[in-house]
Amino acid sequence: MQLERNPAGTPEPSPRGRMRSRGARGIPGWVGAAPLLLFLAVFLIIPIAANVVTSFRVDGKFSLAAMAQLLEPQYLDAFIQTINLSLLTAGVGGALGFILAWALATGSKPAWLQNLVLSFSAVASQMGGVALAFAFIATLGVQGLATQLILGLTGWDVSEDVQLASFNGLALVYLYFQVPLMAILLLPAFGSLKKQWPEAAYSLGATRGRYLLDVALPIMWPPIVGSLLLLFANAFGAYATAYALAGGRVNLVPILIGFFISGDVMSDESFAAALVTGMIVIVVTAMGLRTLLERRTNKWLR
Template sequence: MMNATGDAPSKRQRTKRGVSRTKLIGWLGLLPFAVFMTLFLVIPVLFNFWRSLHDSSGAWSLQPLRGIFAPEYLNAYVNTIKLSLVTALLGGLLGLLLAWALCTATKPRWLAKIMLSFSAVASQLGGVPLAFAFIALMGTEGVLTVAIRNVSGVDISKFLDLSSFWGLTVVYLYFQIPLMAVLIMPSILGLKKEWSESSAALGASPLQTLMRVTIPVLAPAIIGTMLLLFANAFAAYATAYALSGGSANLIAIMVGVFLTGNVFVDENFGAALIVGMIAIILVAFIMRSVLERRTAKWLQ
């Protein structure tokens, strides 16, 4: 083909056209995801923010946002933050140990593969199925509860109510631990073997290498993943609702009361509660993004 001057296009021009065409195809491939995110994330967030700035009559008002600072709703936020922090810390530490074992264990290989597959599935399991599984296992008449009661006479349901704080913690750990393992494994596998070899050559013991090299390098990834676990637990709704019957004082359940309550419905105030949740989760994700960039710099 000839260009505007009648000369054949140079190799550089053809290369630029090829790069431009590749970028265009890349953007077109991203378009379905962008449309999906816009419809099911961006628009709902903006809509809830808009509703939170209006009262029940539709007039502009800051009353819904002011209302979330009432003691009963602040208490729901505090309870949710506590539950999220505890499950993120415990799930993060136990998940880190699981991920380290999966990355370093060489035998038996079949067990590592099974655990990795189970972690991938369990990390996405939640809601009513998970709640039913724990009720069937550890509820008042659960299989494990009845077995322990028949053998020892001890009723574990009296010590661990699944709808209580620690009961919910145990259930949440079921998906928090494998989620941590799945997410932190790439960072563990990214550790360079040369670092440990250099430490050993300089006379460092395995414990010193762990404390002064491995953990400092992995710290941003560990903390960032725990922040993701925090957000995951903070936004959980169906599992806690199914276990407690809606009686747990958590902010997600409180939102459900105002959006679909049988006694009263206040969608504007429910939207204000959602805006508060979004603000907390957004802070967690911003902190995780900063830590992710630092991790990528270390592992390059």
Template sequence: MTETRHARRRSELLPALGAAPYFVFVGVFLLLPIAVNLLTSVRTPDGVFTLEPLLRLGEEQYRSAFWNSTQLSVVTTVIGGALGLLLAWALATTQRPAWLRDGVLSFTTVASQSGGIPLAFAFVALLGTQGLLTTAIAELTGWNLAETFRLSSFTGLTVVYLYFQIPLMAVLMLPALSGLRTEWQEAAASLGAGRARYLKDIALPILTPATAGALLLLFANAFSAYATAYALAGGGANLVPILVGFFVSGNVMMDYSFGAALSTGMIAVITVAMVLRWLLTRRTTRWMQ
């Protein structure tokens, strides 16, 4: 009996030991930095505890930064989500030609993880003041695109963000779309439901939690993006990630406590989005089992 208990305990401990490196990684590189950031946001450089950095978030300039970041995130989430959902639907329902589907899927996977300085440079080389497309349009039509479109503007940042938002939405939605069983559509057809009725009463209700969860992840992804926006706009864009960079590593206005306070605000926004996504994902998983 004792040997049986020991064997049972060993069988229960083995999965936990296998997961131990993951929990160590999460603790060291996620939970610990968050804890240090929260502590820094309520302490002065002299070690005195204060709420002043957090209270400064209510000032007009910083409220505006959060509003601008939210606007940019919402716009790119809505547009990228709609176009990415269409792309995912096409990939899930189209099998031929196989080479085209595989090529689009491969590009989508890579583009969803693109960003930062390389992406910003690519768009500058294409649509910048002396970009290839800008120069070509000027030579062909005489119209200077740079006079009406700037990559550092809200519209320009939106276009650049869509480069990775659309593929990311497609990657997130592809498993959910692939999980729609053909038996459901066949059963609906046998009961007299057309394609539109099947989509309205069966497919969309099942896909709604997954879609909402993917949109929340897109929002968090855009809200926290830093390198791309900084490379394109620098200090010209009043966005929270850029302000954090100024206060943490700037040459003029370094303020670690307030930079941590701004990061705390971002963490709060992203945490809410991720918790909502987790709840929606749990609901989707039930349908797919």
């Protein structure tokens, strides 16, 4: 922008510069976000709206039959099983991930080891689907490498006690990505704890336990609970890993949705949409609670 000087010597924008400034001020702020808003509309908002409409239409007419079918025992059991699996993996994965994040943030360790753990966590937290299922089958399946190695050394057949195509087997596989995801989510929160806080607490006579209980925990619990909610939603919506390992042997909502969408016998588009609507309600509720907790955390960590 070209500048001109007024008689007092203060630089002023040239006429061309003033025109550009007025033009920039005249552009609405949402224009820059238009591509993102368009993307969200096409790939998120419109599909969700279409799914909700489909869940209330049967044979082209408005009907509550598909939604009412969710209350049948086998489908209620699917929601209960999915919620239980999500709660279990979120709780165990959250506890182990918290320990891992604490060690990475506060412990003394070689730089190469920290970089290695962080790199692995970043990759493992996003791994899932058929690739993860195959990796566990090749490791702990009936003919898996670890199974055969342990069988040869100890005579114990791990595959008899660790059945991947079961509720507990799925929980074990889910922990592979839940633990590193929790660690990645908590690392920024641990990094935001100011070093002066424990020093100030100790100078006032507080013990380490008192500092953790009265200072660190009240600040850390919102990001901890928020991360647990994200882990819950992450496990609740997992489909490919569960389907590749268990198929129809574990009654889970994502697997049922796949059956009703693409199944030759069980095909029912309206009821599949009703199942998805139920999932949306649960996941959106969890994410809404996480958003509220994030706002509380940001007030402390500014």
